[in-house]
Amino acid sequence: MSTEARVAEKSSEQEVRWYDTEFEVLSGKAEDRVEKLLHAHRAESYRRFIEGGIPTSKNEEWKYTDIRELETRSLRLAAENGLSQVDEDTLVTTSLSARRGESAPLDGAILLHTIDGYLSDGLTKIQEELPEGIELASLRLSQDGLQRAFVEELVGEYFGKGKTEENDPIVDLQTALFSDVLCLRVKKGAQIDQPILLEHVSTGLEEDTVTLPRVLCVVEEGASCTVIERFRSLSSAPGCTLSVTECFVKDDGNLNHYQLGEEGEEHLRISRISAHQGKRAQAKMHSYSFGGRLVRNEVQPTLAGEEGFAGMYGISVLHNQQHVDNHTVLDHAVPHCESDERYKGIYDGNSRGVFCGTIIVRPDAQKTNAIQNNAAILLSDRASIRTKPQLKIWADDVKCTHGATVGQLDENQLFYLRSRGIGRRAAQGLLLRAFAGEVTQEVGIPGLRTYLEERIVEKLSL
Amino acid sequence: MLQIKELQARIEEKEILKGFDLDIQPGEVHAIMGVNGSGKSTLANVLGGREEYEVTGGSVSFLGKDLLDMDPEERAREGLFLAFQYPVELPGVLISYFLRTAYNAKREHAGEKPLPVREFNALINEKAKLLELNPELLKRSVNEGFSGGEKKRNEIFQMALLEPKLCILDETDSGLDIDALQVVSHGVNTLKKEDPSRSFLVITHYQRLLNYVVPDYVHVMIDGKIVKSGGKELALELEEKGYGSFQPAA
Numbered sequence: 001m002s003t004e005a006r007v008a009e010k011s012s013e014q015e016v017r018w019y020d021t022e023f024e025v026l027s028g029k030a031e032d033r034v035e036k037l038l039h040a041h042r043a044e045s046y047r048r049f050i051e052g053g054i055p056t057s058k059n060e061e062w063k064y065t066d067i068r069e070l071e072t073r074s075l076r077l078a079a080e081n082g083l084s085q086v087d088e089d090t091l092v093t094t095s096l097s098a099r100r101g102e103s104a105p106l107d108g109a110i111l112l113h114t115i116d117g118y119l120s121d122g123l124t125k126i127q128e129e130l131p132e133g134i135e136l137a138s139l140r141l142s143q144d145g146l147q148r149a150f151v152e153e154l155v156g157e158y159f160g161k162g163k164t165e166e167n168d169p170i171v172d173l174q175t176a177l178f179s180d181v182l183c184l185r186v187k188k189g190a191q192i193d194q195p196i197l198l199e200h201v202s203t204g205l206e207e208d209t210v211t212l213p214r215v216l217c218v219v220e221e222g223a224s225c226t227v228i229e230r231f232r233s234l235s236s237a238p239g240c241t242l243s244v245t246e247c248f249v250k251d252d253g254n255l256n257h258y259q260l261g262e263e264g265e266e267h268l269r270i271s272r273i274s275a276h277q278g279k280r281a282q283a284k285m286h287s288y289s290f291g292g293r294l295v296r297n298e299v300q301p302t303l304a305g306e307e308g309f310a311g312m313y314g315i316s317v318l319h320n321q322q323h324v325d326n327h328t329v330l331d332h333a334v335p336h337c338e339s340d341e342r343y344k345g346i347y348d349g350n351s352r353g354v355f356c357g358t359i360i361v362r363p364d365a366q367k368t369n370a371i372q373n374n375a376a377i378l379l380s381d382r383a384s385i386r387t388k389p390q391l392k393i394w395a396d397d398v399k400c401t402h403g404a405t406v407g408q409l410d411e412n413q414l415f416y417l418r419s420r421g422i423g424r425r426a427a428q429g430l431l432l433r434a435f436a437g438e439v440t441q442e443v444g445i446p447g448l449r450t451y452l453e454e455r456i457v458e459k460l461s462l
Numbered sequence: 463m464l465q466i467k468e469l470q471a472r473i474e475e476k477e478i479l480k481g482f483d484l485d486i487q488p489g490e491v492h493a494i495m496g497v498n499g500s501g502k503s504t505l506a507n508v509l510g511g512r513e514e515y516e517v518t519g520g521s522v523s524f525l526g527k528d529l530l531d532m533d534p535e536e537r538a539r540e541g542l543f544l545a546f547q548y549p550v551e552l553p554g555v556l557i558s559y560f561l562r563t564a565y566n567a568k569r570e571h572a573g574e575k576p577l578p579v580r581e582f583n584a585l586i587n588e589k590a591k592l593l594e595l596n597p598e599l600l601k602r603s604v605n606e607g608f609s610g611g612e613k614k615r616n617e618i619f620q621m622a623l624l625e626p627k628l629c630i631l632d633e634t635d636s637g638l639d640i641d642a643l644q645v646v647s648h649g650v651n652t653l654k655k656e657d658p659s660r661s662f663l664v665i666t667h668y669q670r671l672l673n674y675v676v677p678d679y680v681h682v683m684i685d686g687k688i689v690k691s692g693g694k695e696l697a698l699e700l701e702e703k704g705y706g707s708f709q710p711a712a
Binding site (some may be wrong): 424434 | 559560564
């Protein structure tokens with residue numbers, strides 16, 4: 001049955017959903033080879049998506065995070081007009097590469113913005129000043145020439161290849177509807193010391209809009225780089241962000257990826273980061289959640305080359321009604337790899353945390369060494385955390401450990417600090433920073449680490 | 463310095479302090495001796511401001527202010543220091559950062575500006591030398607993995623840094639070998655010499671510590687109150703006769 005026929009059939013049964021309408025609008029846009037290639041992906045993803053629709057809590061992977069509102073709300077895709085209405089110079093001054101007091105969290109970063117999911121024109125200027133060994137281009141901004149050829153090459157080779165074997169309805173939905181993608185490649189052997197900072201800005205110019213940032217990141221053999229994706233909102237409008245970042249780290253490559261959720265507290269965001277790793281490739285993926293109403297960080301590394309290392313580190317600091325779900329799937333596909341996973345949460349008010357960590361060890365993946373740890377501190381008796389480790393181990397000579405703890409701040413420790421003259425709130429801040437320390441110590445950029453530590457304390461008004 | 467009158471306190475439903483009186487003047491060293499369960503540690507905890515203990519009667523005046531009305535942090539900033547019987551481990555909290563936060567909280571309370579990091583580091587190195595504390599310890603998390611002796615030494619070190627007016631030592635001698643005991647006592651005596659108006663309340667089960675930290679007054683505590691007071695010779699008498707001779711009639 002053709003897609004169009006399915007849509008028609010669906011609409012006769014029930015009302016047409018927002019995504020059906022948006023998909024139809026996008027279908028007519030395939031012009032050149034890249035667009036045609038992407039459209040094939042879109043059509044295929046859309047076809048898969050509408051078979052199941054938005055997952056409900058009956059889907060085991062979505063048991064604790066209810067996103068049915070994506071089905072029922074009258075949403076629409078954010079228009080491109082945010083690009084002309086937002087002044088990029090103003091954005092720069094509030095970015096992480098701007099100075100705060102004496103220094104910037106990310107001094108000298110290569111700064112890029114997506115505005116409602118579209119790469120902003122600032123990219124054009126940055127392209128002229130890029131360090132040796134790095135290529136950057138966007139689908140929307142590259143109309144022809146070398147950049148278009150680069151986008152075509154990356155899309156052709158890598159697009160949609162980052163997913164694990166199971167299809168995910170939200171990734172399918174994102175793929176069906178996105179319209180811009182940032183392509184990034186670090187060439188063989190290049191060591192890029194400047195962090196690449198990608199600030200995803202939701203303008204909220206209109207309510208109930210969906211933004212769909214998409215990134216394709218290739219770190220070639222022996223190359224290394226740091227990518228920071230920061231999500232933020234310019235208004236308190238209840239928007240949605242569905243983002244997909246596919247990373248490929250080739251043999252001996254090294255990637256540090258950060259996602260920082262600092263969007264408005266009415267925002268819904270689901271982000272998928274995948275990393276496909278070659279031999280001896282190292283990837284560390286960090287997820288920090290401060291903002292948002294309903295957030296899901298999905299991190300999915302695949303260790304596909306021997307002696308690779310995957311690190312996953314996350315901190316959630318929540319209050320009020322916030323809900324954050326850290327959902328990881330780590331795939332040990334080959335022998336002799338190591339992984340280290342540490343997630344910590346601090347929950348105040350009525351907030352809810354979810355941690356679901358799957359570790360797959362394939363039959364071939366002997367001598368795997370995997371560590372998973374999840375710890376939570378509940379600051380209020382109305383806050384909650386659900387933790388679900390899932391170990392699927394098919395190899396027999398492996399070392400896998402996992403642990404989860406939930407607790408409160410220790411009154412003895414608090415009293416000890418207070419008895420030395422440190423006020424109650426400052427003492428709480430000190431203990432929570434220490435609690436987060438096992439995760440924040442993995443942040444390799446001192447300015448960024450300080451920023452994140454301060455955000456933890458600031459968020460809880462300590 | 464410190465006036466305790468008719469102090470009564472309980473934890474959960476259990477009455478522990480049953481009308482405790484004590485008067486400490488500037489520069490005096492008082493020792494409180496008693497068996498386990500006599501209420502010695504409850505006294506230290508109530509004076510420190512631990513919230514699990516409920517004060518049901520009496521008053522405590524510290525430098526003319528109502529001590530019981532203050533939060534634990536206020537008491538510390540006003541000049542009271544409680545050396546813990548069991549110092550708490552704070553994994554991930556670096557000693558240097560912890561000390562600087564405490565030190566500057568006190569300065570702020572006194573209307574002074576925080577001490578810059580470099581000057582503060584010079585100060586703690588100086589104090590560490592004074593107390594023969596291994597400077598390597600300063601790079602570690604507070605009390606984490608410390609031996610019993612190191613923990614107690616760290617308590618005295620904090621005391622030296624925060625320059626309190628009244629120091630309460632809650633069974634600081636428990637679990638110390640003779641060498642550690644001497645180091646800790648040396649620290650206390652150094653602080654005493656440094657400021658002759660500084661007062662000490664030494665809570666202990668044994669007379670041993672009092673050979674090194676010589677008290678002006680010794681009080682015997684039984685069942686939540688003082689049953690006998692005297693000079694330093696009272697400690698020796700206790701050591702000889704035991705607490706039995708002081709047991710009040712049932």
